[in-house]
Amino acid sequence: MSFRGLLAYPITPLTPDGAPDLGALATLVRSAGAAGVDAVTVLATSGAGVTFAPEERDAVVRAAVEAAATSPTGPMPVNVAVSSVSTEAVVRAARAARGAGAAGLVLAPFSYLPLDDAEVVALFAAVADAVDLPVCFYNKPLQTGYDVSPDVLARLAEATRVTAVKDPASLPARPDGRAEELRAALHGLSVDVGLSGDVALLDGAPAADAWHSGLAALAPEEYVTVRRERSTGARTRGGEQARRWLLDVARELAAARPVSGLHALATSLGTPTAPPRGPSLPATPDVAASMRALVARRPVGAPAT
Template sequence: MTHSSMRGVFAVSTTPFTPDGAQDLAMYARSIERVLAAGVDGVLALGATGEALALTDSEREAQIRHLITTVDGRVPVVVGCMAYRPHEVSALITQAAELGASAAMVTPPFYGGLAAADAVAALSPVLATSELPVMVYNNPHSTGVDLLPADLVPLLEHEAFWSVKETSGEATRIRELRGALGDGVEVFVGADGLALEGFTQGANGWVAASSWLTPARCVELWRQAREGDWSAAVQSWDRLAGPLGQIEADPAFISLIKRALGELGLAQGAVRTPLPTASDDAVTTLVATLQEMGEEH
């Protein structure tokens, strides 16, 4: 699978749990089929929305296996490979490759408060040895370091450098990344609340947690923007901006997504501690908006 074939809307999966707290792989498969039927271009698993750091090693492996089997080659599968030390990240990438993933997503080492140059230095050996194309996830809110376009340029020496998921929230960052990195690296919108803004700047796709909730609407917006139908895209954005903004602004956004999915008939169970639980009012507001948009039980 070539880099250029991995574009468009990548739905970011949750990890559903049963009432007793076990991973619910049957519900996971149902959720995958739902987003595939809506036309998403890929699935990204084991990111923050998927509660990756709350899973055991065996749960992680079981989820990847189930995802690969369920998707069955219909779209690319990206697996989050996040750990503190570079060799641990590389080991996760090797596992994902052996299980059949299409690509890996990595972050800079989190918590350490690294300077950008040190963060890139930690990523470089990971990309140098990766068996898979790599998406570098710029998420300064979680990692404590904002990787500017110029900071990422040294990674261009690595053939595995496939893409950037950009979540800084800076309004012009997509355009700046495309200018600095050229046509050989795909740039994905990662901040759902800036999706349309990113599309106008030439983003190659959208890694969208919101598309696990409302996949058809997210796919529709992306297709309209890609085809240059900006009038229709603005109308679609007017419908989507409210719920996407609510999700992004809520500190309990993972719980909010999962609880809303439960109200739509896809029971997800609770988030694992220490993640916070979304309020009843927030869930009610989001579900009402989604139902107005056509999402049904």
């Protein structure tokens, strides 16, 4: 079940010369598994996947798959984001991910101009023809200019290998999300409805079938606690402390450049990494200082990654 539960999206740590730090990535993946995360997704937005050459992507996927296979709690699925600006590049990345041991694919459809419904359906059909892996539709309308409708999602579920959707838990036009609307349109089709957006997730979003989070890969113990309590309706003092701390971190990340902020947070938590590759710029000194201050306030009993 690669798209249910809590899905962590790790950064791709970098060495001082800008190469993927496979050892640091493996540590993040194993830590997520040990904390009880259900699956990880590499090379998505948090992992800056579009900045890496094919051979680098392949090395990242293989390192994550190997680390997940030796998770202390048992093997953990590894999904791979395969978004690119051309269908050919997406299919090539999908085939490579399958060859490297991916359990599933995560695909946000985009190009230089916003796509329309027919182009999106054709893209996912091409992936389905090329690779026999389940696909999660990564819906990020503010970034791509395309917002999947419930009807198109149902078409994709019927005609392609889409078995899940990652939808924003909150948008300006729909602050309460639309998980139930998507479920209703699917008419019983087996599609996992997952939500993303750390601030909204931590500030009252429903548990849904899945939460997708970049922050969960850097603070997995706290995030697993919050997710479990939201799913069961239980409330503990420790869980509330974890939620409040995570929400403070998420709000700081939302106010910063997201990938740069995650790299600064990772450094503060003890994961070695250089800043992300350009055109992303390093986190400002103020953001880095804020991350260090937040980590210093991490709830007692939650060890650094």
